Amino acid sequence: MADRPMTRRRLDGPLTWFEQMQRGWDQFWFRSRSVYTLALMRVITGLMLCYNQIIWGTQLEAFLGANAWISSATSRAMAEQGFTWSFLWYVDSPGLLWAIQFLILAVFILFTVGWRTRPISVLAWLLTISMCHRLQGALFGFDQVLAVLTMYLMIAPCGAAYSLDAYLAARRKNDSVPSPRGKATISCNVATRLLQCHLCVIYLFGGLAKVRGESWWDGSAMWNVLANFEYQSLDMTLLGRVPWLLAVLALVTVFWETFYCALIWPRWSRPLVLGLALLIHGGIGIALGMATFGIAMITLNLCFLEPSTVDSWFQSGTRWVQKWTNRP
Amino acid sequence: MNSRVSSENDVWRLPVRRLVTAGLVFHLLAVVVPPLQLATTSSPVMRSPFMDQVGWVFQPYDDALFLNHGYAFFAPNPGSNFLLWARLEFTDGRQPIIVRLPDTDQRFPRLMYHRHFMLSEHFNGAYPGYEEPVDAPAELVVGWKRSRQIFKQREASMIRHLTEKYGASRVTLERWEHRPPSTIEMFQGRIPIDAPELYRRVDSDRGNERAKSGRGQGEVNGG
Incomplete structure (x- = not known):
C-alpha cells in the first residue's frame, strides 16, 4: 500500500509522454484548415485528368478495344492474383467504349469546375483507379500521382472554393462577390495531412532506392538520364563536359529526395525544399519529356502551401483580371 | 455557410477521432508497405520474410486502392x-x-x-x-x-x-x-x-542472344 504513490510517480513520465503524444497527434490531424490549397489542387488535378482522358481518346480502341495492345482478358490475367477490379474489363465494343469515354470526360470536367463536387469527386476517384486497373502495362508515375490526388481530394470538401458550387452558393445568398471565405474544416486538414504524409513516403523511398545505386553517388546516373534517347526532349548532353556539375546534381537529388520527409516540416527549410521540387520536377518535365509527371508532382507539392497564401494569390489574380477587364 | 462548417466539425468528437485515428494508422501503414517490400527485395529468392507476411495483410487494400507502388523512379541505377x-x-x-x-x-x-x-x-x-x-x-x-x-x-x-x-x-x-x-x-x-x-x-525464346545493329534501311516506324 505504501509504495502506491511511488508507482504512480514512476508512471508519471510515460503517462505524460503518452498524453503529449496524443495531444500532438490531435493537433496534427484534427484541427481546422481552410480549403483554398485543396481547391487549387482540385482545379489542376481536374485539368490533368481531362488532358489524360483526351489523350487516351486519341487511341481509345488500341488501348481498350477488343484488339487492344493488352486485351481485357490479358489485363484480367495480369491481375489474377491481386485484388483489383475494373468495369472496363467487361467492355470492348467501340460504341460503348466511346460512350464511357465521354461520360468519364464529363465527370472530370465537372470535377475541375467543381459542380456537385462531393459526389463527383468520389466518382472521379473510382473512374481513375478503374482506368488504372484496366490499363496496367501502359502506366507510369503520372497515373500513380493522379490516383493519389483524386483519392485524398475526395475526403475534403475541395469544391467549397474556386468552384461552381461556391459561385452558386454565393449567388443563392445574393452576395455580390462569390467569395469562398471561412471554410475551415477538419476534413480539409485530414486530407492535407494525408497528402503530405504520402508525398513524404514517395520521396523517402525514391531517395532510398537511389541510395542503393552506385551511379547516383559518382554522378553517372545523371549522365545516363540526360543521354537517354527515348526520354530526352531537350538535349542537355553538353552538361556531360562538366562532370563535377553532374555529380553535384546527382547528390543534390539523392539528398533532397531522401531528406524531404524531414526538411519539409520546419518553416525555415520549407521554401528551399519546395524550390528544389519545382526545379527538379520542372527539369524532368522539360528535359525528359515528362511534363505531365512533372506537373503532377509539383501539384502534389502544393499541399505544403498555406491556404492563406494560395487565397492571397487568388485574390491578387482576381483583382488583376478585374483591373484589366475594366480598362476602357 | 459557417453554421454548416461548424456542424461538420462537430462530427469530430472523441470517439470519432479515435476511430479515424485507427483508420489513418492502417492507411499510412498500407502506403509504406509496398515501397518497403520493394526496398527489402533484391531478387525473387532474396526477400524479407517479415515484409512478405506484412505485405500479405495489406495487399487487398493496396491493390484495390492502387497503392501498390515502389516509387523507385530512375533507381537504383538509371541506364538502358x-x-x-x-x-x-x-x-x-x-x-x-x-x-x-x-x-x-x-x-x-x-x-x-x-x-x-x-x-x-x-x-x-x-x-x-x-x-x-x-x-x-x-x-x-x-x-x-x-x-x-x-x-x-x-x-x-x-x-x-x-x-x-x-x-x-x-x-x-x-x-x-x-x-x-x-x-x-x-x-x-x-x-x-x-x-x-x-x-x-536481348535474349528471345529461341535462346539466341544476338548483337545486331540498330536501324535498318527502308524501315517504317509506327505503333
Whole structure:
C-alpha cells in the first residue's frame, strides 16, 4: 500500500509522454484548415485528368478495344492474383467504349469546375483507379500521382472554393462577390495531412532506392538520364563536359529526395525544399519529356502551401483580371 | 455557410477521432508497405520474410486502392531502355515493315508516346526468362510458370493487335536494349545517343542472344 504513490510517480513520465503524444497527434490531424490549397489542387488535378482522358481518346480502341495492345482478358490475367477490379474489363465494343469515354470526360470536367463536387469527386476517384486497373502495362508515375490526388481530394470538401458550387452558393445568398471565405474544416486538414504524409513516403523511398545505386553517388546516373534517347526532349548532353556539375546534381537529388520527409516540416527549410521540387520536377518535365509527371508532382507539392497564401494569390489574380477587364 | 462548417466539425468528437485515428494508422501503414517490400527485395529468392507476411495483410487494400507502388523512379541505377520491335510480314505483296515501341520519330502527343514507351518497358520487365529455374524452391517454380503463362498471353495480345491493325500475316516481337553512350563514347568517339551500336537484341525464346545493329534501311516506324 505504501509504495502506491511511488508507482504512480514512476508512471508519471510515460503517462505524460503518452498524453503529449496524443495531444500532438490531435493537433496534427484534427484541427481546422481552410480549403483554398485543396481547391487549387482540385482545379489542376481536374485539368490533368481531362488532358489524360483526351489523350487516351486519341487511341481509345488500341488501348481498350477488343484488339487492344493488352486485351481485357490479358489485363484480367495480369491481375489474377491481386485484388483489383475494373468495369472496363467487361467492355470492348467501340460504341460503348466511346460512350464511357465521354461520360468519364464529363465527370472530370465537372470535377475541375467543381459542380456537385462531393459526389463527383468520389466518382472521379473510382473512374481513375478503374482506368488504372484496366490499363496496367501502359502506366507510369503520372497515373500513380493522379490516383493519389483524386483519392485524398475526395475526403475534403475541395469544391467549397474556386468552384461552381461556391459561385452558386454565393449567388443563392445574393452576395455580390462569390467569395469562398471561412471554410475551415477538419476534413480539409485530414486530407492535407494525408497528402503530405504520402508525398513524404514517395520521396523517402525514391531517395532510398537511389541510395542503393552506385551511379547516383559518382554522378553517372545523371549522365545516363540526360543521354537517354527515348526520354530526352531537350538535349542537355553538353552538361556531360562538366562532370563535377553532374555529380553535384546527382547528390543534390539523392539528398533532397531522401531528406524531404524531414526538411519539409520546419518553416525555415520549407521554401528551399519546395524550390528544389519545382526545379527538379520542372527539369524532368522539360528535359525528359515528362511534363505531365512533372506537373503532377509539383501539384502534389502544393499541399505544403498555406491556404492563406494560395487565397492571397487568388485574390491578387482576381483583382488583376478585374483591373484589366475594366480598362476602357 | 459557417453554421454548416461548424456542424461538420462537430462530427469530430472523441470517439470519432479515435476511430479515424485507427483508420489513418492502417492507411499510412498500407502506403509504406509496398515501397518497403520493394526496398527489402533484391531478387525473387532474396526477400524479407517479415515484409512478405506484412505485405500479405495489406495487399487487398493496396491493390484495390492502387497503392501498390515502389516509387523507385530512375533507381537504383538509371541506364538502358528496353524497346519492342515488331517485324510484320504480309502475303499481299507489301514489303515487311518494323513497328517500334516507342516510335522516337513520333513523339507527339508526348503522353501517348510515353504510353507506348511504357508498353515496351513493362513488357520487358515482365519477361520471366526462357528456362525454368533449376534447384529452386517449388514455390518459385510455380511463380515462374505463372509469370511465363501471363507473359505469353501478353505477347499474343500484342501480336493480335498488330496483326489486326496492319493486316499482317505474320508478326514477330523482338526485345531490344538501348544503352546510353558513356561520356567518352560521346565526346571522344563522337557516337550519337541513337547510334546503331548502342542497340542490342536481348535474349528471345529461341535462346539466341544476338548483337545486331540498330536501324535498318527502308524501315517504317509506327505503333
